[in-house]
Amino acid sequence: MQSILIIAPNWIGDAVMTQPLLASLKKKYPDSHIDVLASTWVAPIYRACSEVNQVIEAKFEHQQLQWNLRKQIAAELKAKKYQACFVLPNSFKSAIIPWLANIPFRIGYRGEMRFGLINLALDNPSKMNRPPMVEHYLALSQLLKEETSPFNAVTPQLNVSLSAKQVVLNKLQTSNIKSDSIYVLCPGAEYGPSKRWPTEYFATLASRLVSENPNNQVILLGSKGDDIFGQQILAQVDQNSCIHNWCGSTTLDEAIALIGMSKAVISNDSGLMHIAAALKVPQVAIFGSSDPAHTPPLSNQAKVIWLDLPCSPCHKRECPLGHLRCLNDILPEQVFATLNTFNE
Ligand code: SF4
Incomplete structure (x- = not known):
């Protein structure tokens, strides 16, 4: 062939x-x-x-x-x-x-x-x-071809483009952001609200990360459509803090490069979650109405938080019960603690 x-x-x-x-x-x-x-x-x-x-x-x-x-x-x-x-x-x-x-x-x-x-x-x-x-x-x-291969050891792998990496490094320099301790937070999920962890929780987590260590920088990453979530998060954090909204201001090549150079990624069940997994970056993936058994982040560096409620996974775009407990009950402290297990 x-x-x-x-x-x-x-x-x-x-x-x-x-x-x-x-x-x-x-x-x-x-x-x-x-x-x-x-x-x-x-x-x-x-x-x-x-x-x-x-x-x-x-x-x-x-x-x-x-x-x-x-x-x-x-x-x-x-x-x-x-x-x-x-x-x-x-x-x-x-x-x-x-x-x-x-x-x-x-x-x-x-x-x-x-x-x-x-x-x-x-x-x-x-x-x-x-x-x-x-x-x-x-x-x-x-x-x-009549041939079978073992599936269970196979995970996606992506490579970072050197030119995109250089563009990101230039952007970081222009924004006075050091590249050695970047946490990428991805608040979007195109599917709908039942996959999106609350922006106030992302804001709390972001504040916690930058207060924990003065070298830490948080970059909010997503598409133009996610910019609204980036703005909501920025509105809830200290304006002088090291939290930056890049939603809608990178190409996908640049987003891949930024994720590749980050210390960890915290995301919903989204496309950026799968990119972080394919780059083998430490990550915490937050699942709501979807099923982590079906679309898990395929990486030994990934930790999934999913509450497995009796109503989960409902696969609905919006919570049919109105309470969205599958996401609202995952508190920022739990995500922060999960993130810290990478340092143990
Ligand atoms: S029904 Fe349950 S799983 Fe579905 S969105 Fe609501 S809380 Fe989440």
């Missing part, structure tokens, strides 16, 4: 969890050329994967078919004569391009009515019995 195309998922966390599939393909086919077709917002994840030769960025929009764009990309990819394509999203539209590009092996889950578009398929896992996402993606590699 000389040339393989991957159609990337559309969520950052899912993208991180596809890296073991890439590593497994590279191991099976060491001379293969692996390219990834990715939307602009997940492309940086694949630029941080050493197995990938080329990341092809496309301006896909959520919930849009964009037929002309897909036809145009398929025509360009056809010339590259890929031998196999792994279609990782489950949507019908994601399977159109490899079919139009005449890629002989089109591999994926059956997904949404994709008969014919996908010609090497696994059945969709049942919602009640979903395997962890890394295993879910890895299972597809077996369709290409």
Whole structure:
């Protein structure tokens, strides 16, 4: 197998969890050329994967078919004569391009009515019995070749781009932030409020970290959409303290670099959590309505806090019971104490 195309998922966390599939393909086919077709917002994840030769960025929009764009990309990819394509999203539209590009092996889950578009398929896992996402993606590699590999030792790995690291170092210098004791706090989670630990708790934790040691710096990291949470946290802490809101002011490549140089990351169950795990940075991951057995941070440096209430995991975006105890009952002291276990 000389040339393989991957159609990337559309969520950052899912993208991180596809890296073991890439590593497994590279191991099976060491001379293969692996390219990834990715939307602009997940492309940086694949630029941080050493197995990938080329990341092809496309301006896909959520919930849009964009037929002309897909036809145009398929025509360009056809010339590259890929031998196999792994279609990782489950949507019908994601399977159109490899079919139009005449890629002989089109591999994926059956997904949404994709008969014919996908010609090497696994059945969709049942919602009640979903395997962890890394295993879910890895299972597809077996369709290409009759070979099994042990899944349990496989975890995603990302590399930090040197140019992004230099940009971050420049930004830190401009903001007069020393790079040797940075705690990254990630208050966002795109899925919804039932995955977001309260901002007042993040504020308390941030204040505790900077009061504990005058060298500590806290950087709040997230997307533009998370800036509101960054602002809420800043409004609740001492304005002269070493707490900085970088939500919305980094690219994803820079966010990866910043996480890579941090002392620890504290986050919700989010894409940035998976990035910290793939970089093997010490981290505390706070889970609310989701299930850490399904999407855990895959790192021996990760500690998960999950209360496992009788109502958990409900997988709802907002708490159907109105109290959000799965997150409100996780107090900043518990997170701080968990963080301190890294020093023991
Ligand atoms: S129902 Fe339970 S698990 Fe779901 S959001 Fe509410 S407190 Fe959390």
